[in-house]
Amino acid sequence: MTDMPDTTFTSDPSHHQDTQETDDAAGYYTPGDPIAETKAPGGPIEERWGTRQFEARIANPANRRRLSVIVVGTGLAGASAAATLGEAGYVVKSFCYQDSPRRAHSIAAQGGINAAKNYKGDGDSVYRLFYDTIKGGDYRSRESNVYRLAEVSVNIIDQCVAQGVPFAREYGGLLDNRSFGGVQVSRTFYARGQTGQQLLIGAYQALERQVAAGTVRTYTRHEMLELIVVDGRARGIIVRDLVTGEIETYFADVVVLASGGYGNVFFLSTNAMGSNVTATWRAHRKGAFMANPCYTQIHPTCIPVSGAHQSKLTLMSESLRNDGRIWVPKDAKDADKDPRDIPEEDRDYYLERIYPSFGNLVPRDIASRQAKNMCDEGRGVGPEVDGVRRGVYLDFAEAMERLGRKAIEDKYGNLFDMYAQITGEDPYEVPMRIYPAVHYVMGGLWVDYDLQGSIPGLFVTGEANFSDHGANRLGASALMQGLADGYFVLPNTIRDYLAEGPFDKVPEDHPAVVEAQQSVRDRIDRFMNTKGTRSVDSYHRELGNIMWEYCGMERSEDGLKKAIDLIRGLRDDFWRNVKVLGTSESLNQSLERAGRVADFFELGELMCIDALNRRESCGGHFRAESQTEDGEALRHDDQYAYVAAWEWAGEPGSQEMGKPILHKEQLTYEFVEMKQRSYK
Amino acid sequence: MRSTIALKLMMAVSGIIFIGFVLLHMYGNLKAFSGHDAYNDYAHHLRTFGEPMLPYGGLLWVIRVVLVLSLVVHVYAAVTLWRRAKRARTVKYVVKKNKHSTYASHLMRWGGVTLLLFIVWHLLNFTIGKVNVDGGPTNDPYNLLVDSFSVWWLTLIYLVAMAMLGAHLHHGIWSSMQTLGLTNSVRERALAKRIGLVLALIITIGFSLVPVFVLAGVIDK
Amino acid sequence: MKLTLKIWRQADTASDGAMHTYEVDEISEDMSFLEMLDVLNERLNSEGEEPIAFDSDCREGICGMCGLMINGEAHGPQVTTTCQLHMRSFSDGETITIEPWRADPFPVLKDLCVDRSAFDRMIQSGGYISVNTGAAPDAHATPVPKDNADRAFDVATCIGCGACVAACPNGSASLFLGAKITHLGELPQGQAERDSRVVNMVAQHDHEGFGGCTNIGECTAACPKEIPLDVISQLNKDLRHAIRRGY
């Protein structure tokens, strides 16, 4: 939504010099064998996807009625995949925990979706989108994947328009675009502030059409609790019917996880209340590698926490930074004053001060980190929560004087209304308060070019995979990736795997199935029978605080180690002292959350280990130990240009994680040169 | 077609036929202000209209048939929709507010029942039974009218019925336009509501004038 | 602030429910309505009483998962979703009655949670444009006049929350239905299936057991997305045209 200037990239060969091989995470993990992606064809980058599609085997159409697919998740990634696979004639089962597929968290995306259509004729191209995405990801993603993403982006827009997605249009009846998230071209398609909603409704309707056609069956209010792996292949899932509490088992020839991101490990995030890691974590525990779990994106313009009761954080469009000026009082003593009474000379417009050329428009990670620094110095504003004021002013007074109140109303009216609704303050009168919040995770299950995870027959799409965004995602690219995966990539790669099917029917009493069912039941019984004293939410909140404090915007060796200890202690306490009332044979929201929080504990620890291992700053990951003299992020391409793919090492069914095994996938750049970011 | 919307279309069409009739009827009633002969001539003229192509009273019979059919359709649809609405919410709210809708819109069904009772009574009164509550003769329409409304409670029944009719039409007129799909914008909707209000007032007041003026003694034999 | 809450509690669809009364204290004005219920639930949990089940997911007014009847008003006194309603809309000492959406096609699952899958089945009956993935022409092949695009968008904002049904004295889902009919009917892409769509969706609406619309207008007032009554007129019109054309 913003017209932020591009961040400039300068070549900086010097940054390799002062680095040395360090392994902060030694002792916390087991080094494993390196891994490599093998499915992407070689050759010119623009031909790779075409080649792969041609080489991928095709499942005989007559056979497809006998080939079954389970899709967990009905967000953009899941609904689009399920609908497309249904159209192709496979037997699809689609699962989500909400009461309708249409409510998946993708619905909340506001800004827009990128596509290299070049409808504006401003020099955009597939190559430019590819280049921007690689750069934006701070050189931690795969070239082949990213190029493919840029390539299919154009088809997404065609598909969505044909489905009736009401994108914004110009008077001539053609589609409108805007520039978004710090790129120089206008390639973002949008539907007012509700792009995710409109795209999801399109995918949802395509899905429901297949339900009517009989190719897809939807299972709403069903939560996946375990993956079934038989003879090394993913063959089914175990779910809990959230209404009846029934534990049900479903088999298929392949399992697709499109279960979204795990930002809720921080408790407070802009994610939906139910967003969880359970689906992917259960697969991880069954052998799927978890890649780059520490890469988290923190969004600078969210509405601050207002009290200890807060349940989630609300994102406000970044476009506000185009006209609003960010400041805090120079003196901590002014923190609780009415901001209008603080004279100009007592205000610190810190972004304008530190980054004179970019000012308030510095990239998301910088803006977020500096806000935290200000608050840590005690100069934060707004109500004190747990003894600290976490908020900075975003002030439109000057813009209103310059452009007139009317202009500001026209541009930001709905955002101002939303702010007023939530805070009860009038942002036309009093400066807004904002604070960063966890927004998106770049990490996720490791997948190859075919989107297949490290367990054969397990495919992962959307935010759930570690995806194409490297260490940082550009605005408006998550929607693009979800739909690219679901509509165009997965349906073309999964057929290569399915061509080997149908696989032998799995007997209900297969030991792997019985074991999986039993472990699900045992876990539920354990929650129900612990009968401790503390609620699930209170644990989640505490875990979130630990994560935010030590594995949030800035991470350090000491902090991460401390966090791991704290998490382990809290996890032990959780298993001994959690209190879940009601029964497991009915709708029981505390029980649902207990399972999710239990997995967040393990994920949280792995995130800290991953962050500890990566002693460099890249994208959304900022290590205090790796910064330039003036405090900017410093990458170490010689040591860390790899994907960290973690393998579960704990005993099945135990709460001990063991020492996770690190497999490194080296990243090589054939088409783009690696450069260091700079924004001064 | 038994869909709720098809039923509503039937209601709207029959309702509009009723409106056409009541407008005509009201015009006829207002002839009472022109005196005994003008009114009776009109009543007579109604029956000879179209002669000799139609038999005596032919047009009236055409009207009657159309009205009866409309009534059957209107009441059938009303009852069916009412029952469906009841079945759509068998457990009631403990607290329920209706604050954005008119009373008239909530009164439609009981208003309709009142109107049905009124029509039965009315026909007994003036057409089928020709009851003269005053005990006078019933063969002279004008005199029957005047005799009837000289009785205060009969006038009151009529006035109550007319108020009900007004309410029914206040909502019914705009509602029928919405049902027919003629109100596809804020402006059209506002216009439809205004037409509904104005027409309902005209009809209610127009009908009420005769009984009121009879009772007041302005119209007399 | 201090409040008295009267809340509907029901173990499952088959059981009978009843209103229960709870007192809550120290409620801050900045809390959202659902956060206020979170606080109550935390307390109930510690006192050994099972927390109250209610649905919510995004908590930012867009997913349509939340929805409570608050003092007889769907989503409460503001034009917004329940999750975006804040306690400053209430006053200290107030008694608040909280019930689930009431409509037989929305059976109560537990406490304040209802099953709205009827809406999904309505979409299945025709609320889509049939286009297989990959079969789409270039997005600019068919320009859409801005007026049509804008109207389509205005009504496509429906979040499927069901407040319209909850508020309607007839338990009608006409506003939801009309919004979808208008959204797809307003676009050139939606024309091919326009007649069959409206006929089938209306049939499904009735089959689910929703009541008929008598143009009362409570729905639009309760709608957090302010879907206008036009869509019901449009729905009626489209059905009329479809009937005329022999569907």
Ligand SMILES: Cc1cc2nc3c(=O)[nH]c(=O)nc-3n(C[C@H](O)[C@H](O)[C@H](O)COP(=O)(O)OP(=O)(O)OC[C@H]3O[C@@H](n4cnc5c(N)ncnc54)[C@H](O)[C@@H]3O)c2cc1C
């Ligand atoms: C506030 C906000 C604004 C955003 N704005 C933008 C934007 O403008 N542009 C952009 O490109 N990106 C944006 N993003 C990011 C983007 O919305 C998400 O990354 C993307 O939508 C994720 O889609 P998904 O299909 O992978 O997962 P989701 O949409 O999160 O769907 C997850 C699905 O998995 C199901 N599920 C999860 N766990 C289980 C389980 N255990 N069992 C069964 N089902 C399960 C859920 O029911 C759901 O259906 C935004 C994100 C947020 C939070």
Ligand code: HEM
């Ligand atoms: C015979 C007794 C009658 C009954 C039982 C009856 C009942 C009803 C009911 C239940 C409705 C539907 C409610 C609604 O749409 O809001 C309705 C609508 C209507 N009625 Fe009547 N009514 C009767 C007589 C009349 C008369 C005498 C007139 C006109 C003079 C009339 C005109 C209308 C109109 C115009 C509508 C609106 C139709 C629509 O919404 O599409 N009705 N009636």
Ligand code: HEM
């Ligand atoms: C104050 C109001 C009214 C008065 C004074 C009045 C008077 C009369 C009279 C005198 C007749 C007999 C006419 C004749 O036989 O020639 C008549 C007939 C009739 N009136 Fe009314 N009327 C009133 C209101 C209404 C209303 C509101 C309705 C309908 C909703 C209605 C419906 C009829 C019908 C259906 C007939 C029978 C016509 C026929 O078939 O002969 N009247 N009315």
Ligand code: SF4
């Ligand atoms: S029309 Fe409005 S009230 Fe009805 S489901 Fe849609 S958003 Fe909710």
Ligand code: F3S
């Ligand atoms: S309240 Fe009900 S009657 Fe119609 S106008 Fe709305 S659906």
Ligand code: FES
């Ligand atoms: S919880 Fe999503 S709209 Fe309220």
